[in-house]
Amino acid sequence: MCSCDQCCGWSEEQASVVHNGLRPPWCGRSRRVGSRRHEKLGAHLTKSVGGPMSRSWRRRRETGPVGLRVGRRRVRREPQAPPSMAGNVFGDTLPLAVRYAELLSSAGVERGLLGPREAERIWDRHLLNCAGVASLVPPESVACDVGSGAGLPGLVVAILRPDVRMILLDPLLRRTRFLEECVSELSLPNVAVQRGRAEELAGQLAVDVVLARAVAPLERLATWTLPLLRPGGQLLAMKGDAARAELAGVESALRKLGADHWELLKLSVRDLGQQTFVVRVSVGVPAGVHRRGSRQPGGG
């Protein structure tokens, strides 16, 4: 395992295979890691999932970054214009959010990562809806958006919170490719993309916060994600109107999984006329270990 305390505990093998030798941008160690064997293995895996040798890959290389072309067709759907409140929510980062909305509404829709009608409600239903959770993420933390899909809520949080280091996790290659293209297009140094399933990363990933929207029922989500949290970490699960009933039904399961506190939070973006619920589940801190940000006994 990498000894750098910035890299979220990625193993050498994982960093080599998943990122083809690249560590997340914030890792304190050299970005290219691993032996020649690892790099070859990474290249081989890319090839076997329709990578460098495939026609679609060559076409993507030829057509450049995300959003302009799909195959031979040039398709562009007009995204919803940013509502006036978007400026209040995103502040200086609004141009990045606008560009991300364009990418979602063009390539995101064309590649089937969002439904065809989502472009018309990209701000209300996606960007502004996800923005609410950003304020719940503790400062300077490492977060993982599990089941990120097209980057929701992870990319929105990463845009709003440059102090947060964000891992976007999804098992599907076409989604991680889109995410990588967005990260590069938006030049976000605080984001890394990882392909994989949450339940396969227990013991390899240790983060302060897991974010998730529309990924799995709460009990399954907690089973997958609580093992990815550092002591004192928290799961922030964005849920719909049935959140209260769902939480009530899984309390004993949460206890068995090591959760020590859970609560339902209601987020409302001013003027949006929408409510989003977030279930916050915190995992316990073993005796003798101090919560991130807490003072050491006797410390100043």
Ligand SMILES: C[S@@+](CC[C@H](N)C(=O)[O-])C[C@H]1O[C@@H](n2cnc3c(N)ncnc32)[C@H](O)[C@@H]1O
């Ligand atoms: C309905 S989509 C939601 C995407 C995004 N969070 C959003 O709100 O638009 C569910 C996502 O979860 C991912 N997913 C499914 N099972 C997963 C698992 N075991 N670990 C991580 N991601 C998973 C899927 O690939 C998909 O991208």
